[in-house]
Amino acid sequence: MFRTADAVVIGAGVNGASTAYNLVKAGLRKVVLLEKGLIASGGTGRSAAIIRQHYSHPDLVRLVKRSVEIFHHFDDEVGGSPGFVNCGWAFLVPDYVSEGFDRNLEMQRSLGIDTREIDRRQLLEMEPRIDLGGVDRIAWEPGAGYADPHATTAAYAGRFRDRGGRLLSLTPVEGLRVEGGRVAGVRTPRGEISTGVVVNAAGPWAGRVAAWAGVEAPIQVTREEEILMETAEVGGPPRLVFSDMAKAIYYRPHGPSRTLVGRGFPKEYRQVDPDGYERSADADFIRETRDRFLQRFPSFHKALAIDAYTGLYDVTPDWNPILGRVEGVEGFYMCAGFSGHGFKIAPGVGELMAEEIVAGQARAADISRFSLSRFRRGDLIGGAYGGNRA
Numbered sequence: 001m002f003r004t005a006d007a008v009v010i011g012a013g014v015n016g017a018s019t020a021y022n023l024v025k026a027g028l029r030k031v032v033l034l035e036k037g038l039i040a041s042g043g044t045g046r047s048a049a050i051i052r053q054h055y056s057h058p059d060l061v062r063l064v065k066r067s068v069e070i071f072h073h074f075d076d077e078v079g080g081s082p083g084f085v086n087c088g089w090a091f092l093v094p095d096y097v098s099e100g101f102d103r104n105l106e107m108q109r110s111l112g113i114d115t116r117e118i119d120r121r122q123l124l125e126m127e128p129r130i131d132l133g134g135v136d137r138i139a140w141e142p143g144a145g146y147a148d149p150h151a152t153t154a155a156y157a158g159r160f161r162d163r164g165g166r167l168l169s170l171t172p173v174e175g176l177r178v179e180g181g182r183v184a185g186v187r188t189p190r191g192e193i194s195t196g197v198v199v200n201a202a203g204p205w206a207g208r209v210a211a212w213a214g215v216e217a218p219i220q221v222t223r224e225e226e227i228l229m230e231t232a233e234v235g236g237p238p239r240l241v242f243s244d245m246a247k248a249i250y251y252r253p254h255g256p257s258r259t260l261v262g263r264g265f266p267k268e269y270r271q272v273d274p275d276g277y278e279r280s281a282d283a284d285f286i287r288e289t290r291d292r293f294l295q296r297f298p299s300f301h302k303a304l305a306i307d308a309y310t311g312l313y314d315v316t317p318d319w320n321p322i323l324g325r326v327e328g329v330e331g332f333y334m335c336a337g338f339s340g341h342g343f344k345i346a347p348g349v350g351e352l353m354a355e356e357i358v359a360g361q362a363r364a365a366d367i368s369r370f371s372l373s374r375f376r377r378g379d380l381i382g383g384a385y386g387g388n389r390a
């Protein structure tokens, strides 16, 4: 066990692992990544891991654009495979969001994203089995898809270790030492590690970790359910990834035969304690989500739900992450509050965090836009659609 470190990252979800990897890549020698359970055992392990670039804020678009570049060339950029499947993404929107939709497409294209509006006929050529009732407009992103959240996190953690980083799983951080307004160390059951840099990437537990530093982070934890359908005998899963705002669901292929379905905004979000929540999905959720999906794919009516489970979101007041240094506690950095959309941006987030910590100034995007202090200033980040669609 290291007794001292240049930096300690708390939490080996995809964002902690990506940040730890980028810290050693940027030149820090002794970086420790501490995980209370196993890697990807928080929100990451349950993620639908949908990767699309349709965001409302230019700095999020910059982050996700860089991330998608990395997902496409992961073996060259990082090393290993994130299980990325580039099947494309369609966004089905109802008529009441048209204005934000136009604005977003224009802004995304101005930042170099390959995206456009397509009509029903063009979508039906790609996926003829879908019923487009209630859909007003459709955005299409050919470079999008989904990845494997465990494989992505494992690849980052693996390359972190290859470069000399130290990963300690099953090692909870139990407290922080802060002296004279500076971070000085972290306490674990295996002893204390002295360090001047702590990154809080503890996902749903990040509010607690922040409190140890005397910092209030406005993060609520909500329970999110998903179902898995066996779609082998109905012609196979949808051929692309869909975010279906018109039905408030999302669905994507899960391997060659199965379909993953979850509920998206608008919906009711239930707050829970991350250490004590109902882990199985509710019967009502399973019925309603399956019904909504089958309304879209009527020919799938014989498909059976074969699994259903829950995961956790760490949600901030404006549904966007808290990134970067924290005023008043030197050396304490937030990398949390990803609000249900933090998988797809993790590769870019890791680079941004490393720039901020090692070079002293993030360059890839305006990290100050994601600062904790935005909540105190009332300078929240707006989004065209609400919730984690951001």
Ligand SMILES: Cc1cc2nc3c(=O)[nH]c(=O)nc-3n(C[C@H](O)[C@H](O)[C@H](O)COP(=O)(O)OP(=O)(O)OC[C@H]3O[C@@H](n4cnc5c(N)ncnc54)[C@H](O)[C@@H]3O)c2cc1C
Binding pocket: 010, 011, 012, 013, 014, 015, 016, 017, 034, 035, 036, 037, 038, 039, 040, 041, 042, 043, 044, 045, 046, 047, 048, 049, 050, 051, 171, 172, 173, 174, 201, 202, 203, 204, 205, 206, 209, 224, 225, 226, 262, 310, 311, 312, 313, 335, 336, 337, 338, 339, 340, 341, 342, 343, 344, 345
């Ligand atoms: C059902 C579901 C579907 C989703 N779908 C998508 C999607 O399609 N696309 C997308 O982009 N995002 C999606 N997300 C969101 C995305 O998965 C998360 O935002 C992202 O994975 C969060 O990663 P993280 O590393 O920030 O946090 P987490 O994965 O939650 O990791 C935090 C880690 O910190 C550890 N930890 C906590 N406290 C301590 C401590 N004291 N000491 C040591 N370790 C600690 C935890 O054990 C955990 O492993 C989804 C999330 C869920 C739940």
